[in-house]
Amino acid sequence: MAERTTTRTIDQTDTPVFEHGSELVAGVVEWYRAEARDLPWRRPDATPWAVMVSEFMLQQTPVVRVLPVYEAWLERWPTPAALAAEPVGEAVRAWGRLGYPRRAQRLHAAATAVEEEFDGVVPSTYEDLWSLPGVGEYTAGAIASFAYQKRHIVLDTNVRRVLSRAVSGVEYPAPATTPGDRRIATALLPEAAADAAEWAAASMELGAVVCTARAPRCDDCPVAELCTWVATGKPPYDGPPRRGQTYEGTDRQARGRLLAVLRDTHGSVPREELEAAWTRDVVQRERALASLVDDGLVMVLDGERYALAH
DNA sequence: AAAGCGTGGAG
DNA sequence: TCTCCAAGCTT
Numbered sequence: 001m002a003e004r005t006t007t008r009t010i011d012q013t014d015t016p017v018f019e020h021g022s023e024l025v026a027g028v029v030e031w032y033r034a035e036a037r038d039l040p041w042r043r044p045d046a047t048p049w050a051v052m053v054s055e056f057m058l059q060q061t062p063v064v065r066v067l068p069v070y071e072a073w074l075e076r077w078p079t080p081a082a083l084a085a086e087p088v089g090e091a092v093r094a095w096g097r098l099g100y101p102r103r104a105q106r107l108h109a110a111a112t113a114v115e116e117e118f119d120g121v122v123p124s125t126y127e128d129l130w131s132l133p134g135v136g137e138y139t140a141g142a143i144a145s146f147a148y149q150k151r152h153i154v155l156d157t158n159v160r161r162v163l164s165r166a167v168s169g170v171e172y173p174a175p176a177t178t179p180g181d182r183r184i185a186t187a188l189l190p191e192a193a194a195d196a197a198e199w200a201a202a203s204m205e206l207g208a209v210v211c212t213a214r215a216p217r218c219d220d221c222p223v224a225e226l227c228t229w230v231a232t233g234k235p236p237y238d239g240p241p242r243r244g245q246t247y248e249g250t251d252r253q254a255r256g257r258l259l260a261v262l263r264d265t266h267g268s269v270p271r272e273e274l275e276a277a278w279t280r281d282v283v284q285r286e287r288a289l290a291s292l293v294d295d296g297l298v299m300v301l302d303g304e305r306y307a308l309a310h
Numbered sequence: 311a312a313a314g315c316g317t318g319g320a321g
Numbered sequence: 322t323c324t325c326c327a328a329g330c331t332t
Contacts (some may be wrong), residue, residue, distance in 0.1 A: 008329045018332090054328085054330065058327085058328040058329095059327090059328065059329045060315090060316085060326090060327055060328085060329060060330095061317080061318095061327060061328085062318085062319080062326090062328095062329085063318085063325090063328080065317080065318070065319090086311090097317060097318080098315055098316080098317075098318080099316030099317040099318085099327095100315055100329090100330090101315090101316075102315065102316095102331090103315095103316095103328085103329090106330080108332095133330095133331095134320095134329090134330065134331090135325085135330085136329060136330050136331080137329090137330090138328075138329060138330090139328085139329075139330085142328070144314085154328090155327075156328045156329080157326090157327075157329085158327095158328065159328090160332075174321085175312095176329085177329095192316095195332090204328060206328090207328090208328075213325080213326065213327085214320080214321070214325075214326080215321075242325095243312095243313095244324065244325065244326085245314095245315095245325085245326080247316075247317080250314095250315095250317090251314085252314075252315055252316060252317095253316080253317095255315080255316080256315095256316050256317075259316090293313095298318095
């Protein structure tokens with residue numbers, strides 16, 4: 001019985017995605033064991049809930065800004081149940097200036113779901129995790145991997161950039177995860193779950209501190225000799241222009257200003273106080289305020305006063 | 311599936 | 322100064 005041919009699917013070939021795959025993984029992991037930053041969510045005493053909190057906070061926000069908020073958060077809400085027991089507005093307030101306050105709202109909703117659907121225990125499977133509000137492909141893999149040592153590809157912007165350069169020889173990855181990213185990550189994934197989990201952390205760390213977007217420190221890279229991008233002379237990015245996010249004068253900025261007023265005040269705020277927070281465009285202010293209410297971040301108490309939702 | 315969603319620091 | 326971008330998710 002030719003088992004080899006019967007188990008092979010039509011798009012598989014004998015050509016590996018990357019000749020130096022195992023060396024790449026080994027080199028990055030070895031470097032990680034020596035150089036990893038000591039981050040609180042990586043310590044042995046970090047609970048799955050702590051890992052989950054860190055992952056929510058780290059979605060689009062740098063480590064240094066997350067650290068103090070993370071510590072205060074876990075001190076106040078050491079379990080999902082503790083957070084679920086409080087109004088969403090308290091989560092939004094404690095979120096402070098991390099940005100994208102819907103993440104606080106979704107973390108609260110996720111805590112509630114953990115409490116109600118998973119007996120208060122942060123689920124350990126990829127599928128259950130992905131079912132939680134605010135948990136997508138990346139975060140599900142990250143929590144499964146870091147909190148439970150499961151074997152999953154973990155594709156964040158760091159890992160995608162590392163793979164883009166090392167494997168594909170391209171300076172920047174696509175704006176979002178592609179099937180090609182998944183194929184490469186899957187091919188590189190170590191067989192043993194514990195090894196896969198360590199590789200996930202290590203490849204993220206390399207992207208975060210060495211293989212950075214702006215000024216990669218290739219001289220300090222443990223796998224520069226294996227890197228396709230380096231080997232081909234670091235060709236500059238040659239794709240479609242990547243849209244930069246504007247911020248000044250946007251609805252997002254207006255929402256931010258309005259929410260900051262509510263965050264910094266306990267209880268409710270009179271409408272005039274919100275109006276004073278954004279005077280440059282009345283139409284925009286009203287649209288922003290309405291969207292905050294619509295999103296469930298803000299509550300209208302009577303037509304005159306506003307508060308963080310609960 | 312492209313666009314919306316905060317904020318602050320680094321180069 | 323100004324541009325880029327940082328452990329994405331949702332609709």
